[in-house]
Structure formats: structure tokens, C-alpha cells
Amino acid sequence: MTVALQERPAVARRTLRGGRRLTRGPAIGLGIAMIWFSLLVLIPLLAVVVTASEGGWAAFWDSVTSEQTAAAIRLTVGTALLVTVVNVVMGTLIAWVLVRDRFFGQRALEVLIDIPFALPTIVAGLVLLSLYGPDSPLGVDIANTRVAVFLAFLFVTLPFVVRTVQPVLSELDREVEEAAASLGASRFTTFRRIILPSLTPAIAAGAALSFARGVSEYGSLVLLSGNLPMRTEVTSVRILSSIENDNLESAAAVATVLLAISFAVIVLLDVIQRRVVRRG
Numbered sequence: 001m002t003v004a005l006q007e008r009p010a011v012a013r014r015t016l017r018g019g020r021r022l023t024r025g026p027a028i029g030l031g032i033a034m035i036w037f038s039l040l041v042l043i044p045l046l047a048v049v050v051t052a053s054e055g056g057w058a059a060f061w062d063s064v065t066s067e068q069t070a071a072a073i074r075l076t077v078g079t080a081l082l083v084t085v086v087n088v089v090m091g092t093l094i095a096w097v098l099v100r101d102r103f104f105g106q107r108a109l110e111v112l113i114d115i116p117f118a119l120p121t122i123v124a125g126l127v128l129l130s131l132y133g134p135d136s137p138l139g140v141d142i143a144n145t146r147v148a149v150f151l152a153f154l155f156v157t158l159p160f161v162v163r164t165v166q167p168v169l170s171e172l173d174r175e176v177e178e179a180a181a182s183l184g185a186s187r188f189t190t191f192r193r194i195i196l197p198s199l200t201p202a203i204a205a206g207a208a209l210s211f212a213r214g215v216s217e218y219g220s221l222v223l224l225s226g227n228l229p230m231r232t233e234v235t236s237v238r239i240l241s242s243i244e245n246d247n248l249e250s251a252a253a254v255a256t257v258l259l260a261i262s263f264a265v266i267v268l269l270d271v272i273q274r275r276v277v278r279r280g
Helices: 002-007 010-016 024-053 056-065 067-100 106-113 121-132 146-171 174-182 187-215 235-244 248-279
Strands: none
Touching: 024 056, 024 248, 056 067, 056 248, 067 106, 067 146, 067 187, 067 235, 067 248, 106 146, 121 146, 146 187, 174 187, 187 248, 235 248
């Protein structure tokens, strides 16, 4: 048997070991998908990185460490991280209420949650300015403050965790929870040991989407935050200012830093997700 296996072609041996060869149809599909993905994502991202490096390392470092740019990066990344934490808690809670409870107006709430997806971001900014600006009917004026940046990020990223957690939660087997309860487990223990590990991959995916959306936001905060340098200016506004000043290298440098930070956060969340799934 061993001799027979050794005499087979390498491809056949790989197949016996568990590998799979793509047939012509799937191979063509994969090739088309990779070409499409490269044209839409990889090549443009590579172009940004190349543009950022055209002036050399010294110019790149000066661009991203200038006082105004560094302040914008700190504000954007810090606020996006804080908003992501809030979304993880509140998004999971909202998803839980929508799946496990029945109440009047539930269908309307389901629709309202998706409004940030449907609204153009500049319209969202106008809505926020009307509610929380100088002429606020609520008597709350947060215009031109960092709170405005936080609120704008929170508005546009709300649905991500809700919509990633909700379908997973609806598919969980309630009998497992009932069995845990019959064995004396408290509700908190059941949630921590049974429900939360099942939801963690979805929560991590929603958190990654929320963070990535936050660091790239522009339209919803441009009216409310005031774009004040060193105070409420975010990186998207900083990038636009560099482009308007015909400084593409500086804009690309800031964009590259944001890309690296977003990629690091997404990889970290993916690692956490895989470890939880493995332990589960």
C-alpha cells in the first residue's frame, strides 16, 4: 500500500492528504473574483501607499507627526475606539431585545436602526446639527466640540454590531440554555459560558466594521464639529485639506497610517474571534 501511494503523482497524494484541486469552473470563478477585488481594493490601496512613499521616509514621517495631523489622528482613532466599545455593549443589548422580546413598535424599531445605512452622511450631519446645534429644540448645543465628533461617529456606526449579532442570536438553540438552567446555572453564568462565546465572533465582526467606519467618517460630522484644528478636526478633513492644498503625498501618508491602524485592529479582533471559537 505504501509503495502504491509513493508511485502515485504528487497531485494525487495531495488529494489523499486532504487537499482539494479546483476544477475549471471554480478556478475561473476564483480568478475573476481576485481580478475584481484587485481592481476595486488592492490596486487603489497600493497606489495610495506608493504615493505616500514618493517623498521618502523623512517626508512621510514629517507629514504624519506634524502637530495638527497628529492631533487629528489621536482624535479620530481614540473616538473610534471609544465608539466601538459603546457599540459592542449597546449593539448587543439592542440585538438581544429585538430577538428575545416582543413589544409594540418592534417592527418600527427594526427599520429605524437601519436609517444610518440609508441616509447620506451629509444629511445625517444636517440632522445632528438641527438637533444638537446652536438652534437645538432640545436645548443641547454641542457644536464645535469633541462630543460632536463622538456623537457623529456613534450615529453612523450604530447598526453594525446590531446587524451582525442579531442573526446569530436568533439561531441559538434555546434548549441549551434551558438545560443549563435546569442544572442550576444562573442567568449570568448561562450568558457568560454559553451565549457569549457563541456571539463573540459576530460581536468582533461588528466591532471591526464599526471601527473602520468610524475612522473614515466625514459627512456626518463636518457640519457639527466645526473642523477646528487641534480640537475637532478629524483625519478625513485633514486629508481633504491636504488634497485641496495640492499636497497629495501628505494626504496619502495620513491615509496610509489610517489603513495600517484599521488593519491592525481588524487582525486583532480576528485573532480574538478565532481563539474564542477554538475554546468554544
